[in-house]
Amino acid sequence: MQIVRSIKDLRFAITAWRQNGQRVAFVPTMGNLHAGHIQLVKTAQQQADRVVVSIFVNPAQFGPNEDFASYPRTEQPDQAKLADCGTDLLFLPSVVEMYPTPLQTQVSVKGLSTLHCGASRPGHFDGVAIVVCKLLNMVQPDLLLLGEKDFQQLAVIRTMVADLNIPVTIQGVPTVREADGLAMSSRNSYLTTPERQHAPLLYRALCATRDAVLSGSTDYQSAIDRQTKILQDAGFLLDYFRICRSADLLPATENDAELVILIAAKLGKTRLIDNIYFTRGNWARAKSEAAVTGA
Ligand code: PAF
Numbered sequence: 001m002q003i004v005r006s007i008k009d010l011r012f013a014i015t016a017w018r019q020n021g022q023r024v025a026f027v028p029t030m031g032n033l034h035a036g037h038i039q040l041v042k043t044a045q046q047q048a049d050r051v052v053v054s055i056f057v058n059p060a061q062f063g064p065n066e067d068f069a070s071y072p073r074t075e076q077p078d079q080a081k082l083a084d085c086g087t088d089l090l091f092l093p094s095v096v097e098m099y100p101t102p103l104q105t106q107v108s109v110k111g112l113s114t115l116h117c118g119a120s121r122p123g124h125f126d127g128v129a130i131v132v133c134k135l136l137n138m139v140q141p142d143l144l145l146l147g148e149k150d151f152q153q154l155a156v157i158r159t160m161v162a163d164l165n166i167p168v169t170i171q172g173v174p175t176v177r178e179a180d181g182l183a184m185s186s187r188n189s190y191l192t193t194p195e196r197q198h199a200p201l202l203y204r205a206l207c208a209t210r211d212a213v214l215s216g217s218t219d220y221q222s223a224i225d226r227q228t229k230i231l232q233d234a235g236f237l238l239d240y241f242r243i244c245r246s247a248d249l250l251p252a253t254e255n256d257a258e259l260v261i262l263i264a265a266k267l268g269k270t271r272l273i274d275n276i277y278f279t280r281g282n283w284a285r286a287k288s289e290a291a292v293t294g295a
Helices: 007-019 035-047 075-084 124-139 151-163 186-190 193-198 201-214 220-233 281-293
Strands: 002-004 024-029 050-055 089-091 143-147 169-173 236-245 258-267 270-279
Touching (some): 007 024, 007 050, 007 089, 024 035, 024 124, 035 075, 035 169, 050 075, 050 124, 124 151, 151 169, 151 258, 201 220, 201 236, 201 258, 201 270
Parallel strands (some): 024 143, 050 089
Antiparallel strands (some): 258 270
């Protein structure tokens, strides 16, 4: 595995591959890699000749009171994991390499960036958008792989890429979970032992809410309230817990079929996010047919 720290070296390596007609996939990360990241690399390998991974803890996407300083930086184990799974190139830029001068340009996906996580973390998605835009311009990959765990991030980046005509195909990769259902996340390492035992309740609440919707309930608020109570009793401080349309992340109505349930909550000092998406297809279709036939 080649390791480069400068944009110049990155471009040099990638240009050589391109001249040989090779297809390049890119996995941007902030490091502290877990099985979810490795799954992104493995999915990338199935679809490209070369896989580039970046590790950059991006200051622009952290708020002033957030965990930028304490975000786990685990360069050596990360390098070993990436080399083990056959990554071709690791890009490890410094903050100065990425942001040599104060930014005068903003990349902001309006609307989407202010919902859900964007409401609790003002400016977060602008920071994500600018760094991903810059990284895409540096790597110029054919394929960009992102985890579906950050469902809103994926939607923001898809919108940015479409709006700016960035020539890359985006592939979302399903969330990798621990055996007890907890979504893998670099921030899980902040959890204390008792918190870690309660953490899988978040996914259980998502599944129970999805099952209520799939069994025909359109009283979304009651389904959410039931699970909110269970989570609060277990010590979660909920930020949001909503049933939305997966296309635009706006509140779902009973006529929507493509749904995503989004949740964010604090457990102690750790902010956890998760989601589950599904189609209410058959049930919704049966209902609308019944309405047409008057059944
Ligand atoms: O999901 C992440 O790890 C980050 O938000 C990303 C996409 C690498 C941008 O810094």
